[in-house]
Amino acid sequence: MFRRERPGSEEVKWDTCVNCGQMIYHKEMVAAQYVCPHCGHHHKLPAKDRFAALFDGSSYDPIAVPKQADDPLKFRDKKKYIDRIKASRAETGEQDAVTVAEGKIGGIPAVVAIQSFAFMGGSLGIAAGDAFVAGALRAVNEQSAFVMITSSGGARMQEGILSLMQMPRTTVAVQMLREARLPYIVVLTDPTTGGVTASYAMLGDIQISEPGALIGFAGPRVIESTVREQLPKGFQRAEYLLEHGMIDMIVHRHELPAKLAAVLRLLMGGRRDDKQLALPSPPRTRRGAAAN
16 A cells, blocks of 8 residues: 555655655656555555456456345444445445456457455455356456456455355356356466465466465464464565465556467467357446546
């Protein structure tokens, strides 16, 4: 994340990098896709900006997902769960943590799902699971690749066992893509942890990560307090995982569209055309160019 200065003042046009502490003009940060121009730290990128950066001409079609009950367990801690959902929707402009769209990357049709940490920590609940499955179904029906961009603290505790059930649901959806011989590419961003890492985040045919991303199940502090040992330097960061064979490559955010296009050309080019599977497809809304 990056910090904005106090709203209502002249300094609101400046952001502060949480990694190096440098102040950056906000328009410069947006133009750089929220990558610090001083230290290269990758801040969290809003879903709409990531869609615009990935798809050719910033043009894509959002994919609608099934609507479920917002608060199936009528959960409440310090606040009502439904109030937390409403607050996240107002802050992000999204219905839930995972948003799905389709378009072309390097001229190749692709379905892309993006997990937003800004929406309740990108937590995996029923709606997020539905969005993932809807994206996989669309990819199979359109014979497109499926790209999942993760950012999550794990399962959504306010939905209890219903949240945990999304782990096997999404795993079945990944298997559906494999049976259709369609590429499933995962882009891991900071952070990707918990039940998301234990399911679809680590099941990609190709595992890509942004630089410096925290990737793991339990966090470093939890592990250290459990094993009572100091962890290796950089443990659970993308560079450490690449060195130990857990991911395939680390790609700078500015280079990601070109890298994805190259991977898609490689994986989609040699696949023979098969008859489309007769699977239900969720409805979608249409939109031309995405707003920046």
